[in-house]
Amino acid sequence: MNQRVYEAQAEYLKALSHPTRIRIVNYLREGERCVCEIFPYLGEEQSNVSRHLAALKRAGILSSRKEGVSVYYRVQDDNVFKILELVLSFVKKLVKEKMALLT
Amino acid sequence: MNQRVYEAQAEYLKALSHPTRIRIVNYLREGERCVCEIFPYLGEEQSNVSRHLAALKRAGILSSRKEGVSVYYRVQDDNVFKILELVLSFVKKLVKEKMALLT
DNA sequence: TGCTTTTATGATTAGATGCTCATAAAGTAT
DNA sequence: ATACTTTATGAGCATCTAATCATAAAAGCA
Numbered sequence: 001m002n003q004r005v006y007e008a009q010a011e012y013l014k015a016l017s018h019p020t021r022i023r024i025v026n027y028l029r030e031g032e033r034c035v036c037e038i039f040p041y042l043g044e045e046q047s048n049v050s051r052h053l054a055a056l057k058r059a060g061i062l063s064s065r066k067e068g069v070s071v072y073y074r075v076q077d078d079n080v081f082k083i084l085e086l087v088l089s090f091v092k093k094l095v096k097e098k099m100a101l102l103t
Numbered sequence: 104m105n106q107r108v109y110e111a112q113a114e115y116l117k118a119l120s121h122p123t124r125i126r127i128v129n130y131l132r133e134g135e136r137c138v139c140e141i142f143p144y145l146g147e148e149q150s151n152v153s154r155h156l157a158a159l160k161r162a163g164i165l166s167s168r169k170e171g172v173s174v175y176y177r178v179q180d181d182n183v184f185k186i187l188e189l190v191l192s193f194v195k196k197l198v199k200e201k202m203a204l205l206t
Numbered sequence: 207t208g209c210t211t212t213t214a215t216g217a218t219t220a221g222a223t224g225c226t227c228a229t230a231a232a233g234t235a236t
Numbered sequence: 237a238t239a240c241t242t243t244a245t246g247a248g249c250a251t252c253t254a255a256t257c258a259t260a261a262a263a264g265c266a
Contacts, residue, residue, distance in 0.1 A: 207266100208265105208266090209264105209265080209266080210263100210264085210265075210266095211262100211263085211264080211265095212261100212262085212263080212264100213260100213261085213262085213263105214259100214260080214261080214262100215258105215259085215260075215261095216257105216258090216259085216260090217256100217257090217258090217259105218255100218256085218257090219254100219255085219256085220253100220254090220255090221252105221253085221254085221255105222251100222252080222253070222254095223250105223251080223252070223253090224249100224250090224251085224252095225248105225249085225250090225251100226247100226248090226249090227246105227247090227248090228245105228246090228247090229244100229245085229246080229247105230243100230244080230245075230246090231242100231243085231244080231245095232241100232242085232243085232244100233240100233241085233242080233243105234239100234240080234241075234242100235238100235239085235240075235241095236237100236238085236239080236240095
């Protein structure tokens with residue numbers, strides 16, 4: 001496979017690899033939300049959240065639409081949920097294995 | 104969901120989010136390989152590859168066994184292949200969409 | 207028009223990451 | 237014991253990332 005493909009995969013994964021950005025994607029599971037809803041939910045600074053949203057959009061994970069002064073973000077492709085679920089199951093498995101080592 | 108879970112997911116994704124590390128995982132698809140096979144295949148410096156392997160092992164994605172002076176690495180959990188396939192299909196879709204915009 | 211709300215972005219800073227070179231550590235062979 | 241092979245790691249460095257504060261830009265409201 002091509003080096004460009006690996007780079008594109010890495011970029012996508014990088015965009016997802018931050019707790020706040022994962023929380024954003026999960027929050028948008030039920031539908032679009034404007035920034036003014038997202039950042040209080042996360043309990044993070046508005047400017048910080050805006051940058052995280054921009055990163056997810058740049059990667060193609062989110063898209064946005066403007067309505068008046070508000071900007072609504074939504075998940076662009078449902079693949080991301082499958083990916084996060086697989087990662088979640090892996091992480092849970094790791095925890096179980098660590099627990100097992102303690103017994 | 105718990106903040107710790109998001110952090111664990113992020114760590115896992117971070118470990119995967121580098122072209123060289125993705126190439127390593129793909130290379131190990133067919134079975135274990137020692138470092139002395141992996142780094143020439145990648146065309147990267149031995150010390151560099153060793154660090155990437157350590158990162159993947161730390162995340163629980165790879166495991167290793169020592170045989171004489173050699174260290175053999177292998178993929179610890181097949182979930183990683185599913186994840187990379189989903190990411191690949193997403194990336195391919197993005198490219199198609201970009202192509203479509205040019206016509 | 208002037209004020210307020212909503213979002214994005216410039217500047218700064220602290221810390222993390224990735225690469226390279228050199229070398230250490232461990233095992234094997236002569 | 238010495239030399240060689242294989243892997244890991246310390247040091248140094250350049251670059252990237254994330255967070256914060258301040259502020260700009262755009263839209264709506266009084």
